[in-house]
Amino acid sequence: MKRILSLLNRVFLFYYEGFRSMSQWGRRVWLIILIKLFIMFAILKIFFFTDFLDKKYDSDKEKSEYVREQLIN
Amino acid sequence: MIENVDLSVVDWSRAQFALTAIYHWLFVPLTLGLSFILAIMETIYVRTGNEEWKRITRFWMTLFGINFAIGVATGIILEFEFGTNWSNYSWFVGDIFGAPLAVEGILAFFLESTFVAVMFFGWNKVSKKFHLVSTWLVAIGANLSALWILVANGWMQNPVGMTFNPEAARNEMVSFWAVLFNQVAVDKFLHTISSGFLLASMFVLSISCWFLLKKREALLAKRSILVAGIFGLLSSLMVAYTGDESARTIAKVQPVKFGAMEALYEGKDNAGLIAIGLLKDSDNSIGKTKEKEFIFKIEIPGLLSVLTGGNRDAYVPGIRDHVLGNQEKEILSVMEKREKGIFARNVLTDYQRADLFKDKEQVANIKEVFRSKEFNDEYFRYFGYATINSPEEVIPNVPIAFYSFHLMVILGFSFIMLFALSIHLLFKGTIEKNRWFLWIAFFALPLPYVASELGWILVEMGRQPWIIQDLMTVTKGVSNITSGSVITTFILFAVLFTVLLVSEISIMVKQIKIGPKH
Numbered sequence: 001m002k003r004i005l006s007l008l009n010r011v012f013l014f015y016y017e018g019f020r021s022m023s024q025w026g027r028r029v030w031l032i033i034l035i036k037l038f039i040m041f042a043i044l045k046i047f048f049f050t051d052f053l054d055k056k057y058d059s060d061k062e063k064s065e066y067v068r069e070q071l072i073n
Numbered sequence: 074m075i076e077n078v079d080l081s082v083v084d085w086s087r088a089q090f091a092l093t094a095i096y097h098w099l100f101v102p103l104t105l106g107l108s109f110i111l112a113i114m115e116t117i118y119v120r121t122g123n124e125e126w127k128r129i130t131r132f133w134m135t136l137f138g139i140n141f142a143i144g145v146a147t148g149i150i151l152e153f154e155f156g157t158n159w160s161n162y163s164w165f166v167g168d169i170f171g172a173p174l175a176v177e178g179i180l181a182f183f184l185e186s187t188f189v190a191v192m193f194f195g196w197n198k199v200s201k202k203f204h205l206v207s208t209w210l211v212a213i214g215a216n217l218s219a220l221w222i223l224v225a226n227g228w229m230q231n232p233v234g235m236t237f238n239p240e241a242a243r244n245e246m247v248s249f250w251a252v253l254f255n256q257v258a259v260d261k262f263l264h265t266i267s268s269g270f271l272l273a274s275m276f277v278l279s280i281s282c283w284f285l286l287k288k289r290e291a292l293l294a295k296r297s298i299l300v301a302g303i304f305g306l307l308s309s310l311m312v313a314y315t316g317d318e319s320a321r322t323i324a325k326v327q328p329v330k331f332g333a334m335e336a337l338y339e340g341k342d343n344a345g346l347i348a349i350g351l352l353k354d355s356d357n358s359i360g361k362t363k364e365k366e367f368i369f370k371i372e373i374p375g376l377l378s379v380l381t382g383g384n385r386d387a388y389v390p391g392i393r394d395h396v397l398g399n400q401e402k403e404i405l406s407v408m409e410k411r412e413k414g415i416f417a418r419n420v421l422t423d424y425q426r427a428d429l430f431k432d433k434e435q436v437a438n439i440k441e442v443f444r445s446k447e448f449n450d451e452y453f454r455y456f457g458y459a460t461i462n463s464p465e466e467v468i469p470n471v472p473i474a475f476y477s478f479h480l481m482v483i484l485g486f487s488f489i490m491l492f493a494l495s496i497h498l499l500f501k502g503t504i505e506k507n508r509w510f511l512w513i514a515f516f517a518l519p520l521p522y523v524a525s526e527l528g529w530i531l532v533e534m535g536r537q538p539w540i541i542q543d544l545m546t547v548t549k550g551v552s553n554i555t556s557g558s559v560i561t562t563f564i565l566f567a568v569l570f571t572v573l574l575v576s577e578i579s580i581m582v583k584q585i586k587i588g589p590k591h
Contacts, residue, residue: 018194024195025135025584027313029142032576040153041570049561050487052160052552060241067164069244070549072422 080486083152085559086158092563093150096524099290100144100577102525105219105266106273106308107137108212111192112205113300119205129293131196132589133277136581138193143577146349148222150566158559162540162550167488169235169252170225177221184214216266223265227258229541230532231326237453238441240436256322261532264315267308268528271488272521274305278495279518279584282511285504290588298499306492312485317380323535324381325390327542328533329467332392333474335377338364340399344389344568346376349479352472359396360465365472392471395465413451414458448559459543466538474535477527484524491517523558 023032053063116353117568118126141372155163191199191207199207228234234251235244246252278301282293324331328457332338335347338357350370357364375385382389390404398406420442427435442448461467491514504511536542540550 004409013195014198015190017198018190018402025580029139030579031304033142033145036573037141037571040146040150044150044562044565045153048558048565049157051156051552052158052519053164054156063164064240064242066424067161068239070161071260072425073166 081556082554083548084157085556085563086154086551087547089158089559089563090151090154091153092570093147094529096566096574097144097147097151098526098529099522099574100140100147101219102265102269102272102521103140103276103409104137104144104215104421105269106271107133107140108215109270110273110277110300110304111137112209112212114210114297115205115312117300119201125292126296127587129296132293133297135584136194136276136280140578140583141189143573143580147570147573158552158554159550160552162545165545166242167235167442168230168246169228169232169244172246172249173221173224173252174217177218179324184217186209188214197527205313215271219269220262222257223262224253224258226532227255227261230261231257232535232541232544233321236449237456239426239439239443241422249567257319257326260315260322264312264319264528267311267315268521269526270308271305271312272525273303274308274492275488275517275521277301278305278492279515282514283585284588286508286511286515291505293589295499295504298495298504302492302499304497306489309417309485309488313489316482316485320379327536328390329392329395330469330474332390332395333379333469333471333535334365334478334531336471336475337367337377337389337391338393340388340390340394340402341352342378342388343375343385344377344381345372345374346380347372347479349483350475352475359393362461362465362468364392365475366561392468393431397465407458407461409469410455410458411461414455414461417448417452417456417458418459420452430471430570443487455543456517457539457541457546457549460546460549461538469535469537474531477531479536481524481527481531484527487520488517488524495577520580567572 053066057063057066101316110567111130114126114133116132117123118130122527157168188207188210191204192211195204195207233255234248235246237243238245252258277297281297281301284290284294320331320334323334336350337344338359347367348371350372351368352365353368355364355366359364377389378385378387381387388402390399390402394402394404396407398404399407420439424436424439424443426432427439494510495504495514498510500506538546538548540547
């Protein structure tokens with residue numbers, strides 16, 4: 001257990017020091033990544049990209065029936 | 074029915090997917106190739122202990138990092154679009170798409186993202202060898218990510234290894250290996266990663282030549298040209314070889330696309346390969362679609378027959394053969410395939426009816442029919458043709474297929490010459506004096522991007538009207554949504570991706586101008 005905690009601590013410090021000593025371009029790129037991910041997942045996915053079948057039907061059976069209908073007609 | 078679908082939704086959904094895919098593909102190939110170039114450079118550093126190689130590796134790693142970070146997750150938007158705009162398609166493909174993408178997420182992406190941190194943060198913190206292994210694992214992980222996406226795309230071009238379950242209304246994988254080793258997927262993977270290697274090599278070559286033009290960083294530039302020139306030459310030869318293999322496979326599994334690539338309407342023996350050509354509308358038509366003819370062409374006699382059939386006497390079917398049929402060559406017409414597709418659709422209708430009336434025996438019987446090899450080979454493989462109303466609907470846009478293919482090939486051969494010349498001048502010791510070469514190599518930077526995008530345009534536009542070859546048309550795959558919502562997100566994406574691209578270019582240009590750390 002102690003060895004695992006020590007390993008986790010080392011991994012944490014590795015990332016922590018890596019981020020702390022990051023260059024200017026690195027910080028700018030991370031800012032872009034965070035803004036991009038926020039736009040994609042908190043805005044686009046929630047407000048513009050709801051799953052069409054999930055929104056319309058609750059069960060897989062209903063979804064299957066709908067798609068089968070679409071395939072036949 | 075096609076008449077019930079708002080065609081503007083289809084067009085806008087296609088345009089949106091194309092926009093997203095094209096932008097996404099501006100980021101991906103550099104990651105695929107530059108990761109291996111970094112691994113090669115770092116290997117030289119570890120083996121020689123020469124600190125200059127470490128400096129070189131770290132400089133290119135900076136540019137890799139910018140591209141990797143800005144491009145990361147842009148592909149997820151394509152998955153958003155599947156669920157929203159292409160719901161029928163997404164449901165119909167079932168786990169065929171889900172399985173490869175899940176493997177990608179768990180295995181390749183995890184591998185790649187974990188070791189990227191070691192690559193960037195691990196200099197002087199982990200041993201040289203562990204760092205090197207991490208760099209190689211990032212390269213392998215990035216390329217494995219591409220494998221799974223391309224396996225999924227390969228299935229859309231050549232659906233294999235599945236059966237259709239009428240109860241779930243979706244395809245179910247019966248052979249993972251058939252999906253993984255689908256000939257289209259194998260060709261596509263090898264061709265795509267090698268084109269990524271080529272593109273990254275050109276990236277390194279072009280920027281190195283810019284340093285030489287500016288009389289800066291001569292040692293870094295020459296050593297980078299050494300790696301990029303050799304890696305680029307090998308990659309461009311591999312691109313040519315795998316491209317040839319891909320074309321042969323297309324001739325077998327997507328023959329109408331192949332006919333469009335060569336603008337070959339009439340099948341013939343001793344068919345020539347068009348090296349360069351210009352098209353115009355001809356007086357002939359197939360249905361309501363005007364055929365194209367050449368205003369001008371340079372043709373290599375017999376070569377198309379040799380490449381596709383192994384000898385000059387081999388018959389190469391044209392678009393007309395595949396659309397109108399050719400009894401002598403045992404090629405079914407579109408209308409014959411339509412009959413088979415309608416038969417398969419009727420069986421599905423029977424299932425629907427049996428399910429409605431809770432006729433369990435009939436339901437079980439029809440399920441068995443869908444599992445039978447004979448039904449799949451004879452009828453279900455033409456399922457999508459049931460929605461085709463006139464034969465010419467299966468002809469893609471011939472000029473787009475023809476020009477994108479030929480321009481890509483011309484560029485591909487010019488890259489071979491450019492890389493060979495770079496190595497020749499480097500070993501001769503005259504590369505700095507030949508400023509004309511440095512300028513050409515510098516301005517060649519966007520060309521592999523153009524070639525790479527043309528490749529995708531050919532793949533996706535040449536497949537039309539199919540979203541899944543012979544099984545589902547794009548019109549059938551689209552969701553019943555309004556075009557207004559698609560237009561809104563189209564504009565949002567155009568803005569978002571343009572901002573990302575401009576950011577990437579500006580940060581990269583700044584870092585290139587700063588140059589490597591001393």
